[in-house]
Amino acid sequence: MKIFDYMEKYNYEQLVFCHDATSGLKAIIGIHDTTLGPALGGTRIWNYETEEDAILDVLRLSRGMTYKNSVAGLNLGGGKAVIIGDPDKIKSEELFRAYGRYVESLGGRYITAEDMNTTTKDMDIIHEETEHVVGLEGKSGNPSPVTAYGVFRGLLAAVEEAFGTKDLKDKVVAVQGLGAVGYCLCKHLHEAGAKLIVTDIKKEYINKVVQDFGAKAVAPDKIYGVECDIFAPCAMGAIINDFTIEQLKCKVVAGSANNQLAEEKHGDMLEEKGIIYAPDYVVNGAGVMNVYEELQGYNEQRAMARASGVYEAIKKVIEIAKRDGIPTYKAADRMAEERIQKIGELQKIRFFNK
Numbered sequence: 001m002k003i004f005d006y007m008e009k010y011n012y013e014q015l016v017f018c019h020d021a022t023s024g025l026k027a028i029i030g031i032h033d034t035t036l037g038p039a040l041g042g043t044r045i046w047n048y049e050t051e052e053d054a055i056l057d058v059l060r061l062s063r064g065m066t067y068k069n070s071v072a073g074l075n076l077g078g079g080k081a082v083i084i085g086d087p088d089k090i091k092s093e094e095l096f097r098a099y100g101r102y103v104e105s106l107g108g109r110y111i112t113a114e115d116m117n118t119t120t121k122d123m124d125i126i127h128e129e130t131e132h133v134v135g136l137e138g139k140s141g142n143p144s145p146v147t148a149y150g151v152f153r154g155l156l157a158a159v160e161e162a163f164g165t166k167d168l169k170d171k172v173v174a175v176q177g178l179g180a181v182g183y184c185l186c187k188h189l190h191e192a193g194a195k196l197i198v199t200d201i202k203k204e205y206i207n208k209v210v211q212d213f214g215a216k217a218v219a220p221d222k223i224y225g226v227e228c229d230i231f232a233p234c235a236m237g238a239i240i241n242d243f244t245i246e247q248l249k250c251k252v253v254a255g256s257a258n259n260q261l262a263e264e265k266h267g268d269m270l271e272e273k274g275i276i277y278a279p280d281y282v283v284n285g286a287g288v289m290n291v292y293e294e295l296q297g298y299n300e301q302r303a304m305a306r307a308s309g310v311y312e313a314i315k316k317v318i319e320i321a322k323r324d325g326i327p328t329y330k331a332a333d334r335m336a337e338e339r340i341q342k343i344g345e346l347q348k349i350r351f352f353n354k
Helices: 003-009 051-071 092-107 120-128 144-165 181-192 203-213 220-224 262-271 288-294 300-308 311-326 327-347
Strands: 014-020 027-032 043-046 077-084 170-175 196-197 231-233
Touching: 003 051, 014 051, 014 092, 027 051, 027 092, 027 327, 043 051, 051 077, 051 327, 077 092, 077 288, 092 120, 092 288, 144 181, 144 231, 144 288, 144 300, 170 220, 181 196, 181 203, 181 231, 196 203, 196 220, 262 311, 262 327, 288 300, 300 311
Parallel strands: 043 077, 170 196, 170 231
Antiparallel strands: 014 027, 027 077
């Protein structure tokens, strides 16, 4: 791939390659945009087949964080990092400390956090070398409960648009993925009076939700076709695709999974089917709100109050979609871009010391 052509096309600022022979560190840090503030995004570990795959992933993910942080109303830009290797084999104190030094070398332009295959304990080791890390133990900690509350609030906004009411009593919600976020979302839905149809690849997760919330369980490949009002994808990405979209019998899609649309055309297809889609990076944005509060001096009540604002964010996305005659996935991008442009214009206002 022509890296600089790709960076120019999507207005990336910086791509940093990090190597340390002693620890075996091979990492890439991508900084997409810092108009709103320092770039924040997690560090994931993955055994990529090729170095080009790793580069494309960090570029795609860092740009996604720009949009996510913008629509969340945070004073943060977008960044991401990947460490190349098998997470079950390469983790060590020296690797994370070497990586922390590279984060520190960027002088605060990039703030890292946990992501796929990294943990709060890993962040604590990175913290030995840099202050530019969040999601530490004893501070904001596990973001799952806050993320799930934000998803619940965003789901309510989409439900109100689809049904004319936020009341979930006797509404049927099909939840795919019952990990930390999915379980907490089920709890909120159950307490609101919804009926749950659930699935997961882990039997023990299914059993817990069935026992705790009286849910009905189905096989993983059957969840798409169940009769329901709301489909809540909380597991893998690309689950709205050519194969699944024709099976959906819901009026709303709203869940915590990242990159739910396999391709942009699938957002158009949801629109054509009359399904209200709550764009993933808007509805699951409370996780990054939670770690943002750590930068301010963590306060759980304040974090939950921010998460509640996902309701208003989804309402605004729907408003823009109607205003401009576009699907909600495009409206979310436009919402993010409009905020970046408006705040960027403020840079014209300069302060001068005598």
